[in-house]
Amino acid sequence: MTPRISVLDVDINALDGTAANLPQYTGRPLLVVNVASRCGLTPQYAALERLQRRYEDRGFTVLGVPCNQFAGQEPGSAQEIAEFCSATYGVTFPMTEKVEVNGADRHPLYDRLTGFADAEGHTGDIRWNFEKFLIGRDGRVVARFAPQTDPESAEVTAALEAQLG
Known part of the structure; x- marks a missing residue:
């Protein structure tokens, strides 16, 4: 069953430690x-940034959520993560604090996200880095994409454009 609750009323901090203010x-x-x-x-950062730049004037935003739960692939501090993303990929989209997306310490944001099925019917735990959730204007999940799905794929951009109207 698809949860039909907003994910935007969950508290999470930005990478710099201030409130990320998801209701915005x-x-x-x-x-x-x-x-x-x-x-x-990790090279998906480039595609995510291109999406951000292509659609930001229409109100769209990418939100990066660092996580170190998959083979320790995000070991850095908040400052190291920010510097890497900016210097290597020119990331301008907002990033949250590093959180856990699976397990007993799963962040409440991911408690809500993981109940939504992708096109193949997968629900539950995040499978790997770069799993994507499209949130609609009402704050509810409208699509889930596997980690390997290119952020600029026809599947992702069609779902995004449908939300932009």
Whole structure:
């Protein structure tokens, strides 16, 4: 069953330690992605940044959520993560604090996200870095994409454009 509750009323901090203020994204599509700096999928940062730049004028935002639960591929401090993303990929989209996305200490944001099924029917635990969730204007999950799905794929951009109207 697909949860039909907003994910935007959950408290989470930004990478710099201030409140990320998720309610500010109400009325705007948001792509939430658990990210890591030392993963084979890390080059997806470039595609995520291109999506950000292509659609930000229409209200869209990517939200990166660093996580170190998959083979220790995000070991850095908040400052190291920010510097890596900026220097290596020119990331301008917002990032949250590093959180756990699976297990007993799963962040409440991911408690809500993981109940949504992707196109293949997968629900539950995050499978790897760069799993993506498209949040609609109402703050509810509208699509889930596997880690290997290119952020600029037709599947992702079609779902995003449908939310932009």
